[in-house]
Amino acid sequence: MWLSLIGIAALLLVLVVACGDDEEGEETPTGTPAAAETPTGDKTPTVAGPDEGITDTEIILGAHFALSGTMGAAYAPVLDGVRSYFKYVNAEEGGVCGREIVYKVEDDQYLPSGAVEAVAKLLERDHIFAMIAGLGTAAHAAVWDDLNEKGIPDLWIMSGAHMWAADPEAHPWSVAILPDYYVEGTIIGKYISENYAGKKVGFFGQNDEFGEDELAGLKNGLDPEKNEIVSEQTYEPTDVSVRSQVINLKNSGAEVVHGACIPPGCAQLIKESDRLGWHPQFFIGYVNADAMMFDYASPELMEGVITLQGNKMADWTDDPVIAEHHRIMDEYGNMPAGNFTVEGQLVGELTVEALRATCDNLTRQGLMDAVHTIFDDYQGDIGIPGILIDLSEDDHYGVEQMKLLIAGIDENGKGTWEYFGDIINFREQ
Amino acid sequence: MRLSSPLLLRILGFAFLAFFLIYWLPFSHALPDGLPMRFGTYRTIQASIACVWVLVALGLNILTGYNGQISLGHTAFVATGGYTAAILMADHGWPFWAVLIPAAVVSGALGLAVGIPALRLSGPYLAMATMALALAAPQVLKKYDGLTHGTQGISVRGDWSTAPGFIGDMVTQDQWSYFVALFLAVVMTLIAWNVIRGRVGRAFVAIRDSEVAAASMGINVPRYKTIAFAISAIFAGIAGAAYVQIVGYIAPESFNVLRSINFLTTIVVGGLASILGSILGAISFKMVDDISDFLPLGEGPMAEQVPWALYGGLLIVVVTIMPYGMAGAIRRFQMWLAFRKPSERRVALGGPALGIVAAIAVSELAGGSLGIIVGLVVALAITYSLWLPALVRGATRGYGRWVGALRGSRGPPGFVTSEDASDERSDAER
Numbered sequence: 001m002w003l004s005l006i007g008i009a010a011l012l013l014v015l016v017v018a019c020g021d022d023e024e025g026e027e028t029p030t031g032t033p034a035a036a037e038t039p040t041g042d043k044t045p046t047v048a049g050p051d052e053g054i055t056d057t058e059i060i061l062g063a064h065f066a067l068s069g070t071m072g073a074a075y076a077p078v079l080d081g082v083r084s085y086f087k088y089v090n091a092e093e094g095g096v097c098g099r100e101i102v103y104k105v106e107d108d109q110y111l112p113s114g115a116v117e118a119v120a121k122l123l124e125r126d127h128i129f130a131m132i133a134g135l136g137t138a139a140h141a142a143v144w145d146d147l148n149e150k151g152i153p154d155l156w157i158m159s160g161a162h163m164w165a166a167d168p169e170a171h172p173w174s175v176a177i178l179p180d181y182y183v184e185g186t187i188i189g190k191y192i193s194e195n196y197a198g199k200k201v202g203f204f205g206q207n208d209e210f211g212e213d214e215l216a217g218l219k220n221g222l223d224p225e226k227n228e229i230v231s232e233q234t235y236e237p238t239d240v241s242v243r244s245q246v247i248n249l250k251n252s253g254a255e256v257v258h259g260a261c262i263p264p265g266c267a268q269l270i271k272e273s274d275r276l277g278w279h280p281q282f283f284i285g286y287v288n289a290d291a292m293m294f295d296y297a298s299p300e301l302m303e304g305v306i307t308l309q310g311n312k313m314a315d316w317t318d319d320p321v322i323a324e325h326h327r328i329m330d331e332y333g334n335m336p337a338g339n340f341t342v343e344g345q346l347v348g349e350l351t352v353e354a355l356r357a358t359c360d361n362l363t364r365q366g367l368m369d370a371v372h373t374i375f376d377d378y379q380g381d382i383g384i385p386g387i388l389i390d391l392s393e394d395d396h397y398g399v400e401q402m403k404l405l406i407a408g409i410d411e412n413g414k415g416t417w418e419y420f421g422d423i424i425n426f427r428e429q
Numbered sequence: 430m431r432l433s434s435p436l437l438l439r440i441l442g443f444a445f446l447a448f449f450l451i452y453w454l455p456f457s458h459a460l461p462d463g464l465p466m467r468f469g470t471y472r473t474i475q476a477s478i479a480c481v482w483v484l485v486a487l488g489l490n491i492l493t494g495y496n497g498q499i500s501l502g503h504t505a506f507v508a509t510g511g512y513t514a515a516i517l518m519a520d521h522g523w524p525f526w527a528v529l530i531p532a533a534v535v536s537g538a539l540g541l542a543v544g545i546p547a548l549r550l551s552g553p554y555l556a557m558a559t560m561a562l563a564l565a566a567p568q569v570l571k572k573y574d575g576l577t578h579g580t581q582g583i584s585v586r587g588d589w590s591t592a593p594g595f596i597g598d599m600v601t602q603d604q605w606s607y608f609v610a611l612f613l614a615v616v617m618t619l620i621a622w623n624v625i626r627g628r629v630g631r632a633f634v635a636i637r638d639s640e641v642a643a644a645s646m647g648i649n650v651p652r653y654k655t656i657a658f659a660i661s662a663i664f665a666g667i668a669g670a671a672y673v674q675i676v677g678y679i680a681p682e683s684f685n686v687l688r689s690i691n692f693l694t695t696i697v698v699g700g701l702a703s704i705l706g707s708i709l710g711a712i713s714f715k716m717v718d719d720i721s722d723f724l725p726l727g728e729g730p731m732a733e734q735v736p737w738a739l740y741g742g743l744l745i746v747v748v749t750i751m752p753y754g755m756a757g758a759i760r761r762f763q764m765w766l767a768f769r770k771p772s773e774r775r776v777a778l779g780g781p782a783l784g785i786v787a788a789i790a791v792s793e794l795a796g797g798s799l800g801i802i803v804g805l806v807v808a809l810a811i812t813y814s815l816w817l818p819a820l821v822r823g824a825t826r827g828y829g830r831w832v833g834a835l836r837g838s839r840g841p842p843g844f845v846t847s848e849d850a851s852d853e854r855s856d857a858e859r
Contacts, residue, residue: 068737112582112683113478113676120603121471138582142678145586163581207571208682209580 053129062128081344112142165396177398189221202254214260267296294415488664494702497637502559504684510669540662582680700756
């Protein structure tokens with residue numbers, strides 16, 4: 001008897017607590033059974049008003065991001081870069097359109113269900129105006145249809161999957177920023193066929209869409225008469241050791257290896273090869289183009305590794321833009337400046353730029369129109385000269401040029417990334 | 430028949446619960462913005478997902494709590510059910526109601542297939558074997574990408590999720606998803622209850638307590654152990670289908686191994702071998718998932734790390750002071766109450782009630798989560814001052830049990846043994 005009563009009481013207590021800020025007593029004026037039969041609410045799925053997220057003093061932006069779990073640590077600097085830049089704009093430039101930028105971030109634990117909840121919360125509780133830099137392929141795939149149906153600008157998606165910008169008509173509100181992994185694979189494949197003709201190629205990729213896209217691109221880029229892929233190995237981001245994959249690569253006789261991996265995985269690949277006394281030419285994806293790679297693997301091991309990037313390097317402290325970035329991160333950020341925080345600032349700058357162009361017509365459609373018009377071969381100050389961002393109604397790919405980057409050692413024995421070669425246009429691939 | 434006041438209370442309690450779940454929670458966001466009782470879409474989605482975890486916890490509790498077989502591989506069953514549902518809905522255009530049976534059948538078949546080799550394993554060995562299942566599931570899903578769409582995942586959107594006919598005019602899609610999940614949770618709770626109370630359930634418990642004794646009483650031990658796996662997998666399969674229906678998307682990464690381990694902690698925290706425990710555990714698990722909602726942590730690294738540290742601390746505290754989980758604590762409280770004077774009983778029950786009222790009052794006056802926290806502290810203070818002696822006894826015994834477990838003389842807390850039963854008896858005698 002008591003058991004069930006107390007059970008109910010406990011259940012209610014739990015649920016009452018669950019309603020957080022919006023607390024209310026047992027008596028609800030509208031809580032009559034009659035009201036239950038004829039709910040007064042609008043039946044259409046909560047369509048957000050055109051100006052939601054814009055108040056007289058604030059512009060509210062939001063993101064779902066992996067703040068906890070294994071992926072949280074790896075890309076947290078990107079988020080910190082975006083956040084710090086917004087704080088800087090609020091503090092030193094008086095915000096945008098006379099309003100302060102508020103950036104709400106919800107943890108999705110890198111899970112699709114987490115992203116669905118995060119977006120529901122951002123739309124309903126925080127009334128965000130636009131989604132900025134939602135991270136993760138699987139997580140974002142679970143929410144982008146919803147964002148497009150509701151007409152929420154979904155800018156600068158933090159994933160290089162091919163699908164985001166593949167069909168702007170079906171998803172007019174989603175805009176990618178990171179270069180396509182498939183195209184990156186193609187570029188590296190072409191480069192290998194031009195410069196390492198006749199050598200056997202090995203592939204080491206993350207066992208997900210990232211690795212698959214890169215492998216497909218690599219196959220597309222390689223000239224089958226000059227190079228063949230002798231081994232395709234995959235790994236999980238959670239793997240403790242990749243030794244068996246590396247042994248397979250070594251035994252296959254590969255002389256050039258392309259790694260579609262994230263920094264911890266790529267570092268394991270390079271270190272494990274060294275332990276086996278095997279030193280092929282390594283290529284790694286642009287997601288690794290950060291000085292942190294030299295902490296994961298020593299500069300001596302990294303020397304000669306090739307990747308791609310389009311931004312100024314975080315260690316170019318002589319460059320005024322980078323010097324300013326270091327100051328912003330010191331003053332407003334939680335993390336030290338690096339190439340990932342620079343990427344974060346790029347996203348922040350593009351957002352602010354687009355919002356400034358929208359001041360007269362601060363609506364969601366207005367923001368999308370601005371994104372489509374102002375980024376016409378746009379040269380930002382974060383990208384190296386020649387890296388242009390070009391967006392229009394039927395082109396939702398963000399950064400589409402990159403330059404090759406090779407790891408070296410400076411006179412102090414520290415690792416550095418050096419640009420070489422010409423700017424490569426992803427659009428032409 | 431005259432209505433006794435406890436019966437009346439019980440009816441009122443259920444009526445309020447039903448009112449809360451069916452009207453207050455899903456519909457109040459249709460009310461204008463200023464009203465304080467708004468729950469909204471976000472809470473509705475959370476509640477829907479809590480229903481999914483309730484389904485998983487019920488199934489896992491039948492296997493682990495009642496039958497004594499540990500599974501760390503339940504995400505594999507949930508994923509199987511979810512993928513079956515998603516493939517049939519997205520690629521073959523089946524309606525949601527029609528995919529429930531296939532989802533349950535396919536997942537149940539996998540449960541049977543796992544249950545047979547599991548007969549040879551027990552305890553930690555079984556835990557390891559099932560954990561391998563959870564680890565393998567994403568790889569298998571990625572491998573057969575012709576069927577499962579590989580790493581891309583399956584997006585399930587469209588008409589399948591809208592409510593039929595006139596109901597569709599009254600509820601939004603999120604509300605409908607919630608009602609479907611709630612309906613499944615209620616129906617499956619009743620089914621679980623039935624299974625447990627029936628012959629099959631008795632056989633499960635007998636096997637858990639002593640396989641030799643059960644066999645000597647004529648119970649076909651291998652058969653019932655396999656059945657327990659299959660039933661458990663069926664619950665997980667239906668949970669998977671409900672998950673797809675709510676989230677609208679499923680990918681190999683949707684369920685990681687950590688989630689599998691969380692399922693097990695859910696039922697341990699809620700209470701092993703208890704249906705109420707499965708429900709309470711799943712709801713609190715969902716809340717711990719969103720713990721940062723309730724804490725004013727701001728942003729930055731602190732906000733990102735603190736919830737996990739708290740989660741870990743909470744687990745230790747719960748396991749130590751509530752050796753039988755939340756359901757066990759309720760049972761103990763009920764037993765303790767039975768030996769109190771009526772006046773004390775009123776205070777003990779009034780304490781939490783006063784606390785809730787205080788929480789509401791303070792949050793209305795001060796606003797925000799601060800009020801909730803203050804109110805809860807008041808509630809806990811009033812209640813715990815009354816419970817303190819019993820609590821201390823429970824805690825010290827909980828500690829003693831850990832020491833005993835280390836020495837090897839007793840099982841760890843949470844696992845009911847015959848010794849515990851005599852403990853409970855001597856408690857009552859005292």
